[in-house]
Amino acid sequence: MSSSQSFQSLPHEQNCPECGNQLSPDEKRGETSCPSCGLVIEDGKLDHGPEWRYSNDPDGPSPRTGSPNTKLRHDRGIGNTQISTEHTDANGNQISSKKRRKLSRLRRYHKQAQTRSTKEQNIRTGISEILRMGSALGLNKNVKETASVIFRRASQQDMIAGRSVETMATSALYASIRLTGLPLQIPEIAQVSRVEEERIKHGYKVLNKELKLNVSPRAPEDYLPKIISNLNEPEMDQTNGKASYADESALEIKARELIDLARENELFSGKRPIGFAGAALYAADQLLLGDEKVRDCITLNQHAIGELIDKSPVTIRSRYQELIDVYREESG
DNA sequence: ATGGTTTTTACTGCGTC
DNA sequence: GACGCGGTAAAAACCAT
Numbered sequence: 079m080s081s082s083q084s085f086q087s088l089p090h091e092q093n094c095p096e097c098g099n100q101l102s103p104d105e106k107r108g109e110t111s112c113p114s115c116g117l118v119i120e121d122g123k124l125d126h127g128p129e130w131r132y133s134n135d136p137d138g139p140s141p142r143t144g145s146p147n148t149k150l151r152h153d154r155g156i157g158n159t160q161i162s163t164e165h166t167d168a169n170g171n172q173i174s175s176k177k178r179r180k181l182s183r184l185r186r187y188h189k190q191a192q193t194r195s196t197k198e199q200n201i202r203t204g205i206s207e208i209l210r211m212g213s214a215l216g217l218n219k220n221v222k223e224t225a226s227v228i229f230r231r232a233s234q235q236d237m238i239a240g241r242s243v244e245t246m247a248t249s250a251l252y253a254s255i256r257l258t259g260l261p262l263q264i265p266e267i268a269q270v271s272r273v274e275e276e277r278i279k280h281g282y283k284v285l286n287k288e289l290k291l292n293v294s295p296r297a298p299e300d301y302l303p304k305i306i307s308n309l310n311e312p313e314m315d316q317t318n319g320k321a322s323y324a325d326e327s328a329l330e331i332k333a334r335e336l337i338d339l340a341r342e343n344e345l346f347s348g349k350r351p352i353g354f355a356g357a358a359l360y361a362a363d364q365l366l367l368g369d370e371k372v373r374d375c376i377t378l379n380q381h382a383i384g385e386l387i388d389k390s391p392v393t394i395r396s397r398y399q400e401l402i403d404v405y406r407e408e409s410g
Numbered sequence: 411a412t413g414g415t416t417t418t419t420a421c422t423g424c425g426t427c
Numbered sequence: 428g429a430c431g432c433g434g435t436a437a438a439a440a441c442c443a444t
Contacts, residue, residue, distance in 0.1 A: 348415065348442090379431065390418050395433065 149226045150205060150219075200238050204229045204247040211251055214270040215262065225254035231289055241281060248273045249281030256282075256293045261304040263352075295346070298337045301355035301387070302330050308386050309378070332362035336401045343404045349397065356387040357397030361405070 163185070167173055173181070205226045212222040229250035232238060238246050248271040255262050264282075268275045286293060306326050336358045340346065346354065363378040380391040380398075 350416085353417090380433095381431080391432085392419085392434095393417060396417085399433090 149223045149230070150209060197233055197238075200243050201230055201233050204233070204238075204243045204250070207244060207247040208251050211248065211267070211270045215267070217255070217260070221254050221258050221260065222251075224257060225251040228253050228285060228289065228291070232285060235288060237284060237288055241284075242273070242277075244271070245273050245277045245281045246285070248278050249285050252278055252282050253285050253291055253293065256296075257291065259297065259300050261301045296351040298340075298346075298351040298354035298358065299334055301352050302333055302359065305355060305359060305383075305386055306330055328366060329359065329362050332366055333358035336361055336405060339404050339408060340401055345400050345404065350389070350393075352387045353389050353393050353397045354401070356383045356389060357394050357401055359383060360394055361398050361401045365405075 165173055165178060208222055208225045208229060212225065225247075229247055232246055232250060248267060251271075252262075252264060252267050255267070264275050264278050268278060271278065273281075285291060306329065309326070333355070337354060340354060340358075360378060360380060360383050380394040384391045384394050
């Protein structure tokens with residue numbers, strides 16, 4: 079199902095999705111926020127590169143050790159520190175029994191600190207779930223990291239109590255997917271989660287509200303590449319050829335045009351965005367073919383599109399009609 | 411739970427191959 | 428006759444409250 083093409087993230091917005099003002103990056107705090115409404119777009123944008131210098135470059139940063147800071151570990155990676163059980167120090171000298179006792183005590187504290195609270199434990203399992211599901215869905219690191227950040231914040235604000243870690247982890251992943259604009263829907267995520275769809279939906283709602291995630295509604299365009307990439311999948315009827323116009327990019331461009339038109343005319347309210355995406359492709363195909371009745375492609379009929387986006391042909395028809403109406407209006 | 415809206419289901423007729 | 432398409436009424440699903 080997954081193709082590399084369909085999971086690319088969108089370019090970052092320069093303007094606030096909330097109020098439209100120019101965004102200002104705050105280097106010190108490592109976040110990009112809107113000066114007008116205070117919406118934080120990118121939080122914790124730190125340098126996660128290796129914290130050591132490669133050579134004896136005297137101008138380089140002072141060398142620090144340990145693995146790079148990452149949000150994908152419940153303790154951001156610093157828990158990798160180990161206190162050796164060897165009875166010798168770094169130079170191979172014996173350690174006194176007094177010091178050994180101290181070290182053993184430190185070791186114990188350290189271990190406790192790693193998973194001290196149940197909160198930390200929750201974050202640990204939550205994030206490992208996010209990683210598991212993310213990998214199953216073929217998501218890139220950014221999406222998983224964003225999901226982890228959301229999950230961590232949820233935990234810090236005591237939103238996990240009373241809900242299952244699984245639920246909130248899945249919901250955080252879905253929230254991250256929505257923020258990135260990936261064309262994945264809850265049913266697809268539920269397939270790799272251990273949680274029912276309804277719970278994901280609810281958890282996502284809670285996250286959205288409490289953390290003020292400010293997710294914009296789905297853009298129908300986001301679905302186009304995914305649908306198009308499935309148009310000529312091998313599992314589709316082999317007797318069906320390709321479309322007769324030049325290439326698929328023409329189809330996508332036309333479909334985008336139709337969707338833009340629909341947006342200008344405020345047709346989206348209440349309707350499933352994916353329906354517009356499917357219908358726009360259908361309409362684009364019709365328009366591009368024009369009067370050319372003969373075509374070797376029947377993959378783009380209402381039924382086939384409906385199958386691809388899991389909607390009925392009736393829905394395709396309705397959206398198609400709405401799209402064509404504004405299109406005809408526009409072009410006289 | 412409820413009520414408004416959208417989507418689906420099931421059925422229709424029409425034109426084309 | 429099979430197929431694609433358009434329309435419709437009623438049922439079902441969905442969603443905000």
